[in-house]
Amino acid sequence: MDIPRPNQVGTGEPGFEVVARQDFSDTTFLLEIEHPLMANAARPGQFVIVIPDEHGERIPLTIADFDRDQGTVTLVIQAVGKTSKEMQRVCQTGSALFSVTGPMGVPSHITDAKKVICVGGGLGVAPVFPQARAHKENGAYVIGIVGFRSKDLVFWDDKFEKYCDEFIVCTDDGSRGIKGLVTKGIEAAAEKHADIDELIAIGPPIMMKACAETTRTLGIKTMVSLNPIMVDGTGMCGGCRVKVGGSIKFACVDGPDFDGHAVDFDDLMNRLQRFKEDEKVALERWTESCRRLDQSPLEPLPPDKASPRAGA
Amino acid sequence: MPIQDAMERVGNFDEVTYGYSVEDTLRECERCLYCPEPACIASCPVAIDIPGFIEKISAKDYRGAYDVISETNLLPAICGRVCPQEDQCEGVCPVGDPLKPVAIGRLERWVGDLAIAENWVNVPYIEPNGFKIGIVGSGPAGIACAAEMAKAGCDVTIYEALHLPGGVLRYGIPDFRLPNSVVDQEIENLKKLGVKIECNVLIGRLFTIQQMVDEFGYDAIFIGTGAGYPKFMGIEGESLNGVVSANELLTRCNLMHAGEFPAYDTPLHLGKRVAIIGAGNTAMDAMRVALRQGAEKVYCVYRRTKAESPARAEEIDHAEEEGVDFQWLTAPVEILDDGDGNVRAMRCIRMELGEPDDSGRRRPVPIEDSDYEFETDMVVYAIGTNANPIIGQTSKIKLNEWGYVEVDDNLATSMAGVYAGGDIVTGAATVILAMGLGRRAAHNMKAYLGIRDTNIVYAGHPTETDETLFGIAANERNFHRVRLAKDITSSTEEEIHA
Ligand SMILES: Cc1cc2nc3c(=O)[nH]c(=O)nc-3n(C[C@H](O)[C@H](O)[C@H](O)COP(=O)(O)OP(=O)(O)OC[C@H]3O[C@@H](n4cnc5c(N)ncnc54)[C@H](O)[C@@H]3O)c2cc1C
Ligand SMILES: Cc1cc2nc3c(=O)[nH]c(=O)nc-3n(C[C@H](O)[C@H](O)[C@H](O)COP(=O)(O)OP(=O)(O)OC[C@H]3O[C@@H](n4cnc5c(N)ncnc54)[C@H](O)[C@@H]3O)c2cc1C
Numbered sequence: 001m002d003i004p005r006p007n008q009v010g011t012g013e014p015g016f017e018v019v020a021r022q023d024f025s026d027t028t029f030l031l032e033i034e035h036p037l038m039a040n041a042a043r044p045g046q047f048v049i050v051i052p053d054e055h056g057e058r059i060p061l062t063i064a065d066f067d068r069d070q071g072t073v074t075l076v077i078q079a080v081g082k083t084s085k086e087m088q089r090v091c092q093t094g095s096a097l098f099s100v101t102g103p104m105g106v107p108s109h110i111t112d113a114k115k116v117i118c119v120g121g122g123l124g125v126a127p128v129f130p131q132a133r134a135h136k137e138n139g140a141y142v143i144g145i146v147g148f149r150s151k152d153l154v155f156w157d158d159k160f161e162k163y164c165d166e167f168i169v170c171t172d173d174g175s176r177g178i179k180g181l182v183t184k185g186i187e188a189a190a191e192k193h194a195d196i197d198e199l200i201a202i203g204p205p206i207m208m209k210a211c212a213e214t215t216r217t218l219g220i221k222t223m224v225s226l227n228p229i230m231v232d233g234t235g236m237c238g239g240c241r242v243k244v245g246g247s248i249k250f251a252c253v254d255g256p257d258f259d260g261h262a263v264d265f266d267d268l269m270n271r272l273q274r275f276k277e278d279e280k281v282a283l284e285r286w287t288e289s290c291r292r293l294d295q296s297p298l299e300p301l302p303p304d305k306a307s308p309r310a311g312a
Numbered sequence: 313m314p315i316q317d318a319m320e321r322v323g324n325f326d327e328v329t330y331g332y333s334v335e336d337t338l339r340e341c342e343r344c345l346y347c348p349e350p351a352c353i354a355s356c357p358v359a360i361d362i363p364g365f366i367e368k369i370s371a372k373d374y375r376g377a378y379d380v381i382s383e384t385n386l387l388p389a390i391c392g393r394v395c396p397q398e399d400q401c402e403g404v405c406p407v408g409d410p411l412k413p414v415a416i417g418r419l420e421r422w423v424g425d426l427a428i429a430e431n432w433v434n435v436p437y438i439e440p441n442g443f444k445i446g447i448v449g450s451g452p453a454g455i456a457c458a459a460e461m462a463k464a465g466c467d468v469t470i471y472e473a474l475h476l477p478g479g480v481l482r483y484g485i486p487d488f489r490l491p492n493s494v495v496d497q498e499i500e501n502l503k504k505l506g507v508k509i510e511c512n513v514l515i516g517r518l519f520t521i522q523q524m525v526d527e528f529g530y531d532a533i534f535i536g537t538g539a540g541y542p543k544f545m546g547i548e549g550e551s552l553n554g555v556v557s558a559n560e561l562l563t564r565c566n567l568m569h570a571g572e573f574p575a576y577d578t579p580l581h582l583g584k585r586v587a588i589i590g591a592g593n594t595a596m597d598a599m600r601v602a603l604r605q606g607a608e609k610v611y612c613v614y615r616r617t618k619a620e621s622p623a624r625a626e627e628i629d630h631a632e633e634e635g636v637d638f639q640w641l642t643a644p645v646e647i648l649d650d651g652d653g654n655v656r657a658m659r660c661i662r663m664e665l666g667e668p669d670d671s672g673r674r675r676p677v678p679i680e681d682s683d684y685e686f687e688t689d690m691v692v693y694a695i696g697t698n699a700n701p702i703i704g705q706t707s708k709i710k711l712n713e714w715g716y717v718e719v720d721d722n723l724a725t726s727m728a729g730v731y732a733g734g735d736i737v738t739g740a741a742t743v744i745l746a747m748g749l750g751r752r753a754a755h756n757m758k759a760y761l762g763i764r765d766t767n768i769v770y771a772g773h774p775t776e777t778d779e780t781l782f783g784i785a786a787n788e789r790n791f792h793r794v795r796l797a798k799d800i801t802s803s804t805e806e807e808i809h810a
């Protein structure tokens with residue numbers, strides 16, 4: 001059998017095509033990327049490194065879903081800074097990303113747990129989904145808990161409902177489900193079920209920390225997926241190092257999943273601030289250039305900035 | 313050798329050493345004694361016929377000189393720049409006592425640069441032999457192995473995890489020492505041999521080595537994934553913001569253009585006062601990049617002395633000229649917090665040299681009560697690397713106790729048909745050693761596949777007077793393979809190895 005060649009950078013072939021896009025809210029969107037080899041290889045818990053265009057940076061994004069028949073992988077992205085906002089603007093169906101590498105990281109270990117809670121906070125809802133599905137397919141009783149600020153931001157509830165035996169939505173403002181943080185949902189579930197074997201939590205570090213604190217007292221094994229700043233994603237730079245159980249681990253090759261009770265979350269949160277000032281500069285500069293573009297009707301947006309052959 | 317003025321060059325990324333002129337080159341060649349048993353050849357890891365190419369230059373047969381070098385070294389423009397010549401070819405040249413040795417590296421670089429300028433490539437007559445070879449990693453080891461296998465007629469594909477090929481040549485060694493244009497050129501030459509390069513492919517994760525054999529039909533595979541995985545010391549304060557590995561600093565700058573932020577999106581956030589721990593090539597590169605990116609003060613903290621430093625002598629000299637403050641015989645004890653999670657200062661202790669250790673170098677021992685603090689807002693670790701774990705995580709290939717790939721004398725791994733070389737076998741070494749191992753692995757891979765191989769890889773252009781057989785020059789005949797039917801080769805694999 002001949003290798004199906006992934007689209008390549010540098011060979012004159014286009015980059016990695018965006019074949020579908022869906023917007024969940026004004027900050028969250030989904031991209032489906034064509035990459036049959038990756039769709040075939042991806043396992044729950046893995047991520048990709050994306051470079052949107054030639055001048056872009058390498059950003060890690062979790063593989064939120066994959067479709068082996070269609071040969072696509074799904075990314076769900078929250079527009080938080082320059083790169084993700086620019087992607088939100090330019091990555092339309094039919095456009096191409098300069099580079100997509102993966103799947104990276106050690107796949108989540110889908111244990112033989114009989115009863116599992118899968119918690120997703122905000123954007124973590126997407127990456128926790130493949131784990132919930134995998135556990136369900138493994139015969140476990142799956143309780144899905146997702147947390148959002150309000151009901152308008154909720155997405156993929158249909159997908160969760162399909163694979164979860166119980167599904168709990170928590171919102172900060174109480175506009176849907178339980179009013180409060182996901183930890184409230186965890187407490188409610190734990191009260192009902194005394195035999196929970198494992199909890200998986202993905203979301204902002206502060207949320208994962210709170211989940212881990214809650215389960216520590218309940219004595220439930222807890223896995224979290226860490227999201228430190230990365231560069232190569234191949235274990236070569238050490239930028240993604242995290243403290244777990246007192247020793248240094250590289251999240252990109254030793255993780256990203258770790259035992260939530262051993263992770264030093266404060267260290268992770270501090271390290272995520274590393275480029276705070278630079279990120280601000282980049283975002284302001286970019287916002288300003290967008291504003292100018294939007295104001296001048298004669299100058300259309302660069303049509304396909306994400307294409308590897310566009311630009312300098 | 314003409315070099316850029318130190319004060320000027322810290323403001324740019326242009327090459328520090330300009331190449332020789334023709335006159336310099338010819339003058340330097342006159343110094344070679346053409347030793348009957350040249351020590352230089354024996355000390356070059358790929359055994360370039362050094363007096364041979366010098367003789368060609370002297371005879372003004374520059375193309376001939378290139379042909380001699382490219383018989384064994386595919387990347388002269390690179391090796392001439394980055395080899396630690398004082399420990400290899402030049403270290404043993406008898407002219408060097410008491411004068412300076414023949415500047416072999418500079419001559420080699422001159423020929424390599426000329427070849428690039430003149431667009432010389434030795435693309436031999438290649439007869440496809442139907443074998444498919446997969447190469448993992450596009451560093452010097454992978455490049456050398458790929459070239460050899462392609463010349464033998466194999467269908468070769470290199471898989472690289474990053475978005476650009478070259479390994480350390482690309483992301484590690486900065487432009488002022490090895491311009492990316494030189495790396496690009498050498499990779500172009502590789503493509504001319506028919507080698508395909510697929511970037512953005514992380515082997516082990518996108519597909520495994522086992523899959524390459526079982527599903528994709530690779531007849532042999534070479535692993536050249538480099539060492540990777542930078543070491544830290546485990547001292548207090550290491551996860552503060554502002555503490556990075558040299559690999560991270562260099563990758564951000566060289567591969568991702570962080571120096572041009574915000575035109576490029578990757579930030580660097582360089583400190584004003586940067587302390588670099590270690591004194592190898594990687595450390596020197598990190599220091600000199602920091603200076604060029606605008607650091608006001610750069611310190612080198614090393615627990616031994618200049619004499620024990622593993623860096624190329626020239627790089628240390630250049631770093632000193634550029635104003636790096638070397639703190640020899642000093643070891644870090646603790647990195648101090650500014651209260652906001654960033655680096656404020658570093659505490660170090662002075663060392664003295666004691667008894668020699670296993671490596672024969674005198675072991676540094678701390679001097680009691682000699683610790684002191686100095687202000688710094690960035691600390692860069694350049695104290696070496698551990699083995700990258702990905703291949704181990706995703707295959708059954710046997711690793712040694714340190715996590716490097718275990719190979720036998722033929723560079724064969726524990727998996728049939730899979731060979732390895734370069735830093736992933738030896739631990740962090742040099743460009744030319746990695747290339748040497750890549751070539752040696754290729755030699756053994758050919759034996760494994762039953763491809764006829766001689767050490768004479770290519771001997772210049774056939775001329776009209778050359779003897780030819782069926783229209784093929786005699787000196788190219790080694791590109792024929794022994795025609796073993798492929799299924800026979802694989803079914804008798806065990807017998808061949810018995
Ligand atoms: C394993 C992993 C999986 C991730 N999965 C997703 C996902 O599925 N969807 C999603 O929207 N986001 C995900 N992230 C986070 C995502 O990479 C960052 O949001 C993105 O890099 C922000 O870039 P920016 O330029 O838009 O924002 P910036 O303005 O650069 O940064 C905004 C914040 O994002 C963080 N960040 C910045 N650069 C990086 C980087 N290179 N790597 C990690 N974090 C960074 C910083 O803490 C910063 O405060 C993941 C991160 C990791 C490590
Ligand atoms: C900053 C620095 C300066 C140096 N200076 C000198 C010098 O002046 N002179 C000298 O002789 N030596 C120098 N060295 C050492 C020299 O560069 C290395 O010994 C040499 O590059 C090793 O070559 P390699 O082919 O084994 O690996 P590398 O050059 O490390 O290349 C390995 C490649 O494999 C890729 N890879 C890794 N894993 C995978 C995977 N799973 N799938 C696909 N691809 C993968 C990597 O991305 C990388 O591109 C220096 C090293 C550094 C870091």
Ligand code: SF4
Nearest residue numbers: 356391395400401417
């Ligand atoms: S390859 Fe390196 S060691 Fe060999 S001759 Fe050239 S510079 Fe010297």
Ligand code: SF4
Nearest residue numbers: 344345347350352405
């Ligand atoms: S050892 Fe020195 S003098 Fe002798 S052949 Fe080599 S380069 Fe010439």
Ligand code: FES
Nearest residue numbers: 233235237238252
């Ligand atoms: S991202 Fe570079 S080592 Fe993990």
